[in-house]
Amino acid sequence: MPPATREPAAGPCTGAALAPDSAADDGPRDVAVVGGGVVGLTCALELARSGHRVRVHTADPWPATTSAVAAAIWFPYRAAPVDAVLRWGATSLEVLTRLAADPATGVRLRPGTFVHRTPEPDLWWTPGVPGVRPAAPEELPPGARAGTRCTLPVVDTGAYLPWLAAGCASAGVATVPGRVAALDEVAGDVVVVAAGLGSGHLLDDDTGVPVQGQVVRLADPGLSGWVLDQDGPAGLTYVVPRGRDVVCGGTAVEGATGREPDPRVEAAILERACALVPELRGQPVLSRAVGLRPARPTVRLERLEIGGRPVVACYGHGGAGVTLSWGCAAEVAGLV
Incomplete structure (x- = not known):
């Protein structure tokens, strides 16, 4: 079953600086999340719980994602920078520890x-x-x-990813199958790019x-x-x-x-x-x-302006997607 209560979001985001007028409209937005792995699904769930209307564009069903392969023990493997990774990881550690009380999540301590x-x-x-x-x-x-x-926390992704997907569905998140080739293909007030290795070409970034x-x-x-x-x-x-x-x-x-x-x-x-x-x-x-x-040399988590529309980048998590997912999702919600 999906979670019945909302996990608390993090405090004020400390990643990329927001534009001076970015908080002028803090009402619900139409948000498109590109990426259906653990980071994309967690961002989608956090955004939906924050009151936004959310769609997830996913090139593959969850069993075909890299997230499904992971041993998924909480450990910040091949992720930087250290200060941000520790902050995001601490939030995820707290959330995953609470989720371990529910056998349906697939999380165990x-x-x-x-x-x-x-x-x-x-x-x-x-x-x-x-x-x-x-x-x-x-x-x-x-x-x-x-x-x-x-x-x-050890996360059995075979149980956790469908639990996460069910949580998204219960929160009203729509799923759009198909690979996104360019951001202008995606409708929405805001786009969150959380497609792992598929993110770079959408944002002209060849560092992945x-x-x-x-x-x-x-x-x-x-x-x-x-x-x-x-x-x-x-x-x-x-x-x-x-x-x-x-x-x-x-x-x-x-x-x-x-x-x-x-x-x-x-x-x-x-x-x-x-x-x-x-x-x-x-x-x-x-x-x-x-x-x-x-x-990637560092996790990219920042808000950009592309084609007159806010775009939030959230990718480059190395071997720490599950480990950083809830902390990064909370910061993404703050940037949106």
């Missing part, structure tokens, strides 16, 4: 271990994360000498780059927590149990555009994952997928 491979790890992402502490020796995976323990990520999903043998080994000697590795399956990854190949799983890459992922979590050995493969993270 799960403990886990962030593995350290250097004597002084950079824990820049921990401000605002409750219960952060050093991992005890028995909490470390084989071969790891140190780590950080905390409890974070795909970062390919491959995952394999195994049957869950009853794991109690996640493991993230970002600097492992054999490559990025994460093991994220979701109850019905365990998402094992991954890769981060900048510039790669292929979407077909590579069996050799999968074998390497499984080898690394089973080395970290031996309980995974012998578990059957349930599914596999490849997604293209929408990376």
Whole structure:
């Protein structure tokens, strides 16, 4: 079921500055959101709850989006700038923690271990994360000498994205299927561009780059927590149990555009994952997928004027779309 109560929006936005007269008309607007992944849907829901008339233009149904591939643990991976990411992430952490009380959302709070491979790890992402502490020796995976323990939201996107879409529908958001080739194709008083890698060509921005990520999903043998080994000697590795399956990854190949799983890459992922979590050995493969993270030097969240109409850019979230979604959506609503 969609949420029955409105999650609170953030305070005054601190991203791009509004034009001096931009607040003169703060009544309902006709808003077109371009993008049907987790960022676009969250923006649409926040805008609808703010009283606007909203349409989502989506090139693909939610199962075909990059958001559907994500392991979707709250973690600000490949996203900048730090100050804004921490602010947006804190808002999302608060909202997702509340949503975890409702099983229908697909959000769960799960403990886990962030593995350290250097004597002084950079824990820049921990401000605002409750219960952060050093991992005890028995909490470390084989071969790891140190780590950080905390409890974070884990989002099963197979449940969360349809829950989010249902929330949008209940709030009166209309869905328009089809790829948008240019902004002048889209009607509305305001346009929000939140189409991930598809955003750049709409705003004449060539700074975006795909970062390919491959995952394999195994049957869950009853794991109690996640493991993230970002600097492992054999490559990025994460093991994220979701109850019905365990998402094992991954890769981060900048510039790669292929979407077909590579069996050799999968074998390497499984080898690394089973080395970290031996309980995974012998578990059957349930599914596999490849997604293209929408990376950019920094997340672009600002209000523009294009063709005499306000346009709000909200893209470039890297591997942190779910992690930043509610914070960014609140700021988008403020800019609209």
